[in-house]
Amino acid sequence: MKDLAKFDAQYDSSHEDTALQTRGLFLRRFPLHSLDKLMLDDYVVGHNEPSFCNLVESGTKMWANIQGATSFKFGIYFGRTKSDPTRKYRFAEKFGTSEKEAFAVVKAALLDLVALGAAPSPDFVAIDANPLSQMFKAKILSLYYSERFLAVCSPEHLDMLGEIMGFDVNLPRSKYQNLLLKAKSGNSLTAKWSEPKFMAYLYKVYVRGDRAIGSPIDKPRVKKHRRVDFEEMQNQRSKIGRIAEEYALAWEKERLIGARLEHRVKNIEDRRDHPGYGHDFLSFNTNNKHRFIEVKCVAKLSDGHRFFLSDNEHQTSLTKEHREAYYFYLVFLGRDGRPADLLAVLAEQLYPKAEMLPSSYEVRFDRCEFHKTAE
Template sequence: MKLSVFEKEIILTRNEVSIMRKLAEFDYMLDSFDRDSKNLSQLRQDFVNKYTQSYIENDMNLDDFVVGKGNKNSFCYQLEFNLARLGSIRGSNSKKFGIYYSQDEKKYITTKAWARKNINESFSELKNAIIEIIKLGADDSKESIKKIDSIPLSSIFKYKILSVYYPNNYLNIFSKNPLSYFLFQFYPESNFKKSSIYEMQKKLIEIKNSNKIIKNWTNIEYGNYLYYLFKNVKKLNTSDKPNRQKNNNFTLETPVDPEI
């Protein structure tokens, strides 16, 4: 039977117990970490209560969706800015949303994948794609994930949607670089570069569920905790080139308790 890259990684890491670091090794950091459970939960719930599938399909107009028009309650603005503590998708331009409004050009911009006869047709099809992502995301099977990954929107946008609507199934880390970095902290001799975003998320969630305390946290709290533990992940996107972390020179971090 032919094994997938991810299945091979699982077998490999099981044979490398001696060099695997466990999440429990960093439990001394738990007391200084603010989970902010209530506020994060309310932020998420308010969003999904407003942006139901029915609302998106029947009531959400173009300006309720795009960034760039000054609407801080729009679907995309909220996901990128208001819900930033549920996982960051900042650092890339507005093309990730498929359609956005350009203040410089004073018009709506549609990416090539969503270019149709007119903006209304583009937006209608894009809304249908978002509804499809939400529907498919409820069943996080390989088949559903494959269909989601084939939708021509940026991965960070799609996986932010999945994390917000299904926080028990997905992790609030949406791109391969930070996912690779966090996995390296636990499996420094394993290579997850060929794994998908979803596979890497699931591996990190597996690590979470092995910890008797953290397994009871939401995946949003856990994702934020990983950023708290391994702060050098921020160097992945830094403009400070001499200190920028690259996949081939990741280093292990030992978290330092700020209260000591």
């Protein structure tokens, strides 16, 4: 595999964190053991969203993008077509003649698929023969068995990457998903990467060509010297509150689940009442490596966004112990003033792309020293 070191140096970890969190959210909403109780309206898009299909398609887009094809890829859905604006259950003819019959067949295929995926040595031929659509079942397998099936869902991309990696031709697409993960594990550098990071590498280097690696953070175009409103600054700090912090904590728990570190959820340490630590939560990047999390409520400005950072937090993030694992969990509020989104950014990746402005200092002195001077 080529350009591994170059990609590793440029990669923005916020992508993999969001991908892992969305997988964790999916697994929390639809754990494997609950699928046999799945009801029609909990499955289809168009009802009770976020539904199973809604989360597989758009809710976990950062894990793998399968948007583009029609909703018939799910086997059955609730909605309209271009020629018929009536909202109703619609299904592929191969699954039956009524929504009840079609869903029964689709559900049976789903249960069969996850059973096949659970096998230590999966029957790849049987998986590929499953009647669910290729991209849909490939993503389902990657969500439930991320250690066994890489989330490359497009048949064309699987064939292309299989050829590039030197795999045998005309293998089942599900086996290519499996072999790509074995290739990841077989390299000393990529073996340490998460599945989303390896996916991003494959698409950046091989599928999409030499595109620049995008970042969700950009430096402000023009440096502005704003008057500091200390009352507004304190109000903004207070606005973070417990709601935003609890939102970030729930997000982090889902990220750990998505990273197959669910056993570490109970070990997250809440340090909010101990500001000397310089961060809010102590979590985990891997089973044995810590992640330091500082939650920040982000304010929207006309030319970007802003949050306030204490000197202690800043200095802590730069220490040798913390700098490679100190993350800002930036909480964005919706129109109702409640948390609506979160971006996890490594501090050392944010600082070069941000404008740092002084806001306040803590001044300490001994009054007695002034009396001595006066004497």
